[in-house]
Amino acid sequence: MAELPVLIGLLLATAAGTAAALSREPVHQALVLSVLGLALALLFTLLQAPDVALSQLAVGTVLTPLMVLLSVRKVRRRPREESPADGRGEEG
Amino acid sequence: MNKAVRLWVLGVGCAGVAVLFAGAFRRLPEFGGSHHPYGARAVAAALHRHTANVVSSVNFDQRSFDTLGEQAILFGAVLGTVVVLRQAKDERRVPPEPAVVAPTVRGYALVSLPLTLLVGLYVVAHGQLSPGGGFQGGLVVATALHLLYVAVDYRALERLRPVPVFALADAFGDAAYLLLGLAVLVAGASFLGNVLPLGTFNTLASGGIVPLLNAAIGIEVAAAAVVLLAQFLDQALELVPRDGEHR
Amino acid sequence: MNGWLAAACLLLVLGLGPALCGAVVGPVRSRLLAQNVATVLAALVLLLASPGYDRPAYLDTALVLAVLGPAGTLVYERLLAEDLPRGTPWPGLARGASWASVAVVPPVVVPVCFAVAPGRTTVKVLVIGALLVAGSAVCGRALAKAPRTAAGEGSGG
Numbered sequence: 001m002a003e004l005p006v007l008i009g010l011l012l013a014t015a016a017g018t019a020a021a022l023s024r025e026p027v028h029q030a031l032v033l034s035v036l037g038l039a040l041a042l043l044f045t046l047l048q049a050p051d052v053a054l055s056q057l058a059v060g061t062v063l064t065p066l067m068v069l070l071s072v073r074k075v076r077r078r079p080r081e082e083s084p085a086d087g088r089g090e091e092g
Numbered sequence: 093m094n095k096a097v098r099l100w101v102l103g104v105g106c107a108g109v110a111v112l113f114a115g116a117f118r119r120l121p122e123f124g125g126s127h128h129p130y131g132a133r134a135v136a137a138a139l140h141r142h143t144a145n146v147v148s149s150v151n152f153d154q155r156s157f158d159t160l161g162e163q164a165i166l167f168g169a170v171l172g173t174v175v176v177l178r179q180a181k182d183e184r185r186v187p188p189e190p191a192v193v194a195p196t197v198r199g200y201a202l203v204s205l206p207l208t209l210l211v212g213l214y215v216v217a218h219g220q221l222s223p224g225g226g227f228q229g230g231l232v233v234a235t236a237l238h239l240l241y242v243a244v245d246y247r248a249l250e251r252l253r254p255v256p257v258f259a260l261a262d263a264f265g266d267a268a269y270l271l272l273g274l275a276v277l278v279a280g281a282s283f284l285g286n287v288l289p290l291g292t293f294n295t296l297a298s299g300g301i302v303p304l305l306n307a308a309i310g311i312e313v314a315a316a317a318v319v320l321l322a323q324f325l326d327q328a329l330e331l332v333p334r335d336g337e338h339r
Numbered sequence: 340m341n342g343w344l345a346a347a348c349l350l351l352v353l354g355l356g357p358a359l360c361g362a363v364v365g366p367v368r369s370r371l372l373a374q375n376v377a378t379v380l381a382a383l384v385l386l387l388a389s390p391g392y393d394r395p396a397y398l399d400t401a402l403v404l405a406v407l408g409p410a411g412t413l414v415y416e417r418l419l420a421e422d423l424p425r426g427t428p429w430p431g432l433a434r435g436a437s438w439a440s441v442a443v444v445p446p447v448v449v450p451v452c453f454a455v456a457p458g459r460t461t462v463k464v465l466v467i468g469a470l471l472v473a474g475s476a477v478c479g480r481a482l483a484k485a486p487r488t489a490a491g492e493g494s495g496g
Contacts, residue, residue: 001340005391008351012359019363027422031370034411035362038381039355041404045388050223050400051147053385054215057404058231061378061411062238066321069418070328194484197413200477207470208406215399222396228403235407242413 009043030068037061142290143299148219152226152305156284159305160269163312167266170316174259177323179331188329191245201243208236216310220299226309233310234317246329255322258315265312272304343391343454346447347384354380354443361436367422371415372433372482376440378408379475383447386467390454398455398463405467409474416481423482437479444471 016036023029037060044053138149151159179185216229241249273284281287284301291298358380361373385401388394416423448468452461 004340005344005348005351008348012351012355016359019359023363027367027419028370031362031367031374031415034374034415035355035359035377038377038404039359041400042351042355042381042384045385045397045400048392048394050394050397051145051225051228053400054224054228054403055231057400057407058228058235061404061407062235062414063231063317063321065411066238066414066418067324069415070324073418074328191417194481196477197416197481200409200473201413204406204410204470204474208410211402211406215403218399222399224399224403232403232407235410238414239410242410242417 005046006043009039009046013039013043026068026072030065030072033068034060034065037064139293141286141300141302142293143302144221144294145219145223145225147223148225148302148306149299152219152302152309153286153299156273156301156305159309160273160284163266163269163309166313166316167262170262170320173320173323177327179326182334183331184334185326185330186332188246190247193243193245198243201239205236205239205243208239209233212236212314216306217296217303219306219310220302221294221296226306226311227313230310230313231317233314234321237318238321241325246325249325253318253322255319258318258322261315262312262319265308265310265315268308268311269305272301272308276301341391343387343451347387347391350380350384350387350443350447354440355384357436361433366425367419368425368482369429369433371412371419371423372437372479374415375409375412375475375478375482376436378404378412379440379444379471382408382467382471383444386447386451386464390451395455395460398460398467401467402463402470405470405474409470409478412474412478413481416478434479434483437475437482441472441475441479444468444475 013036016032016039020029020032020036023032037056041053041056041060044050044056134150134154135146137154138144138146141149141153143149143153212229212232212235214229215224215232216226219225219229237253238249240252276285276287277283279287284305286300286302288300288304290300296303355377358373358377362370362377364370382401382404385397385404389397389401445468448464448471452464455461455464
């Protein structure tokens with residue numbers, strides 16, 4: 001009974017990880033990975049490792065999604081548009 | 093090899109792994125026992141050096157040499173990214189378009205920016221007392237800066253964030269760590285040894301060299317993350333192929 | 340296993356489980372709303388872990404998530420602006436979940452305030468609560484207001 005939080009955390013992380021591995025589309029996967037990151041941070045805290053949890057939160061909440069989504073945007077841009085006639089870049 | 097054969101091979105492999113795993117699992121020691129030879133010594137050493145956060149003590153005092161290697165890895169990774177993502181000959185730089193941002197989002201992000209910065213600096217400064225330290229706090233500081241991108245647009249962020257300055261700060265943080273270690277060596281102790289006064293337990297001025305190394309790592313990680321994101325942002329928002337070159 | 344940890348388990352099972360399901364199915368808009376809900380609930384579980392394990396240090400984890408979580412959701416909302424217009428199949432459910440996640444913050448924050456040491460720690464817990472409410476509300480509102488028609492013309496996003 002005392003291990004119940006850890007067990008639930010483990011199940012959540014497993015489910016999120018499996019869902020992330022089974023995602024096909026990069027954008028969907030990025031969102032599921034975000035939830036996986038949260039589940040992992042919770043698991044680390046429930047296992048009494050707050051420093052590791054802080055590292056996971058610091059990396060996985062903003063930095064990783066930003067890098068993934070910027071890469072997706074860069075890769076998607078080519079088929080979608082001609083080179084811009086007025087010389088402007090992407091909406092920043 | 094068609095799909096059915098492949099699945100059979102996978103099945104056999106999985107069955108073998110399952111048998112071995114179950115067998116090994118039965119012989120595993122209990123999770124979280126009471127006998128921790130290394131842990132007991134690490135905690136005792138941390139308390140002896142007046143550092144409340146044992147993890148920080150291990151990272152920046154007992155195993156500070158390993159942290160020197162880790163920060164070199166981060167520096168190398170960012171350097172590699174800069175080399176790969178820099179503006180190539182067949183790319184040109186265009187100004188990014190301004191973005192339309194809802195006023196609630198803009199207000200929230202602009203208020204959250206100094207708050208996040210404070211939280212990041214707090215996490216770095218209290219590395220020897222509570223969970224956190226230079227690495228985690230540095231990343232929070234870098235994220236705080238990029239809230240300006242969320243609040244306004246990339247042009248505003250570029251004004252706030254001259255990349256050469258941050259690249260210099262990255263190198264400076266790295267060098268500071270190394271120079272601190274060398275300074276201790278010159279002073280007569282071992283490389284990165286903890287020779288500074290240890291201070292009072294559980295106050296900001298405790299742990300000897302740990303707060304200083306924390307600060308160096310904090311600067312290095314924050315600057316490295318900013319430079320790293322700058323490469324991605326530039327590639328996605330500013331660099332386009334030169335006219336006539338379609339990939 | 341005390342009351343705090345029991346409450347944390349409840350939040351995990353009844354809150355984060357459905358949030359994970361919401362992040363796995365559906366169009367981008369509802370997935371992002373689910374991610375927003377997951378962030379708030381995760382911060383609340385971290386907040387409950389502090390009196391649960393009697394470690395004031397865990398509040399720092401909740402503070403960092405309260406500050407970075409909404410920032411992450413806003414980053415998604417900004418960079419996925421083209422994907423959002425494809426609407427939610429269950430708009431009522433998505434918005435209801437969003438506001439429920441804001442409503443569950445005070446019932447968790449107030450008892451924790453009384454459970455921790457008085458003084459700076461209480462202020463820290465209150466700041467975490469305020470950040471969660473503000474961040475979650477802003478993100479939920481921004482997602483609800485995102486354009487519902489596909490952007491077929493105009494600027495690149």
